[in-house]
Amino acid sequence: MRIVSWNCNGAFRRKFDRIGTLNADVYVIQECENPATSTAEYSDWSGDYVWAGKSDRKGIGIFVKNGLSVQALDWPNYGLEQFIPVRIADRINLLAVWTKNSANMAYIGQFYQYLQHHSALLDPSVIICGDFNSNAIWDKRGRVWNHSECVLALSRLGFDSLYHHAMAEQQGLETHPTFYLQRNMGKAYHIDYFFAHVAMYGSAPSITVGKAAEWLAISDHMPVLLTI
Template sequence: MKIVSWNCNGALRNKFHLLTYLNADIFIIQECENPTLSKHKEYQEWSHNHLWIGDSKNKGLGVFAKPSIQIDKLDWSCQYKDHSVKYFLPCTINKSFQLLAVWTHRNKSPNFGYIGQFWKYLHTNLVHFDEIIIAGDLNSNAIWDQWDRWWNHTDVINMLKEKRIESVYHSSSGEQQGFETTPTFFLQKNENKPYHIDYFLVSPQFQNFKDFKIGKRDEWIKISDHVPLIFSF
């Protein structure tokens, strides 16, 4: 199976056809519009088998699968105490394993934006994680850890390690968190502002994977500030 995660930077209806050559079984797409409410016929047809969440019909988080694949949304909580967190879309694939699509958001939080949202989500739902693949745009890296904050990127990574969930990129490259040499995002599409903020994080059942690739900037920068991550197992 091949899974691709990509922040499309909006307007997926005008870009989805460019994903064809990747020939993935499942696409996890951040910043895409709601296919159900789209007036773009071809986009609706392409996304026939999908799950989607978002506050605006124009920008949310979607999981798109081939027609032969069964995707069932899981009823996991997006509440931490009295606060909602976003965006997290958990589902099962072919009733076989869990998939958690992620696009962390500032969510108007003065203190717990982005990786803080994931930290909250894990405190509520980590107990449910079994055979799981987590993929998406975390908007986070260890370089932004703060010494007096208890919900840093590193804290989230360590919480996942308690469940033996590891980053595919780091296990395959041998690089440490915060020292990545391959970027996934270019701020304002500027090649001089590269960051590694997109991830595949997988439980032990998927750590002996077949292949993992990160798209090349030159091939994607005209249509998005992110490049796709491609995971095969």
């Protein structure tokens, strides 16, 4: 199975053909429009999907291809933003992530709280992926909900960052950026992740990050592709 996570930086109705060239089975897209209220072409491409957002112009969509099915799971969000749990092909649970800066808590703090509420649901069938807006380089001393604490909490549940496992790199020392602030090559960061349980991915997950030369013209984020 091939799964792509990509923050499309909006206007996905004009970009779905491009990401489709990756020939994935599942597309997890942050900052995309609601297909139900967008163009006919985008709606046709969407097929079977789950989408949620505060505005029809910007949310998270999970789109499945190649005969797969997807349905939303009834996990309460407790006002945290933005998380969509789904069941794919009746065998994989996927948690789509796009952390937001809101009154509850900023970015990785939102994920930390979500993790505390739902840790009992994170069994080996779950894949967690998306735009976390976070990296270990921004950890603040003494803060329990920083990036490294979240990675540690996931590790205790048996989950690993698949990029770091595949590339043998440490958190905060990534050599493949997934985000270029203001599309500036000098402001490159790794903030998009896949986490999965060791029982699912085995010893050799295949994960690739898109290159700026190919993607920066249409988004400030690079697509991350997992093959399991």
